[in-house]
């Protein structure tokens with residue numbers, strides 16, 4: 001399975017890795033020589049995704065909102081691979097609807113998964129990453145999935161944007177804290193445009209409902225938001241995650257890496 005060596009010997013933990021961007025990140029990390037712990041609440045898909053990656057991949061069922069769940073995942077990562085060097089907080093939910101139709105319960109669920117889950121992951125994984133960071137040029141790494149929705153405004157997804165904006169500044173502040181504490185851990189966020197996954201279908205559905213557009217028109221509308229003339233692929237984001245996990249980004253921390261086909265450059 002190994003075709004590169006940019007992450008040789010590193011152990012990477014990827015949340016929400018059963019499908020979509022997380023699955024592509026896990027596959028790219030294994031290809032670059034890493035051992036990968038994939039976690040998700042989707043048990044069957046998660047097991048299948050990990051099995052396809054061979055012996056350097058381990059699936060653990062895990063809800064990122066559960067503190068006890070994080071402890072269990074970290075114990076299993078330590079037993080199987082010796083610890084964790086890179087954390088990719090990828091698990092996330094989308095909510096696409098007008099604010100007037102958004103309930104407090106829906107907002108709290110979005111905050112729990114997209115923000116609390118990510119905070120717990122960083123807090124509980126940092127000791128393992130810090131203990132092993134001296135082994136690597138560029139130290140340990142945390143990669144947090146934000147979004148263009150964490151950079152600019154967009155209609156009919158206010159609560160999603162709220163969570164992704166939180167991820168952006170949480171990541172910058174944690175980058176400063178890890179540097180001040182000399183933990184040798186770099187923390188960066190990735191900001192994808194619309195990426196062609198199951199979540200993109202949710203994005204399209206939200207816009208269709210709110211704007212009264214049919215599916216074709218919404219797809220053209222979404223593609224039209226990207227100057228490069230297409231939606232992104234999960235691989236586009238996986239390539240960025242490999243870069244941030246590797247020593248090639250050794251002097252980058254607190255950065256927002258925008259992978260959006262030019263959307264936010266306009």
Ligand SMILES: NC(=O)c1ccc[n+]([C@@H]2O[C@H](COP(=O)([O-])OP(=O)(O)OC[C@H]3O[C@@H](n4cnc5c(N)ncnc54)[C@H](O)[C@@H]3O)[C@@H](O)[C@H]2O)c1
Pocket residue numbers: 015016017018019020021022039040041042062063064065089090091092093094113117145146147148191192193194195196197198199200203
């Ligand atoms: N697809 C896009 O257009 C896009 C754009 C910008 C940012 N992102 C972000 O990228 C990340 C991945 O998105 P995707 O497109 O692959 O979405 P996806 O819905 O295809 O995959 C997300 C995965 O997260 C898992 N998940 C959800 N709640 C969880 C929980 N509580 N605990 C553990 N796992 C959980 C899901 O089961 C799923 O497998 C998300 O954080 C998303 O917000 C996606």
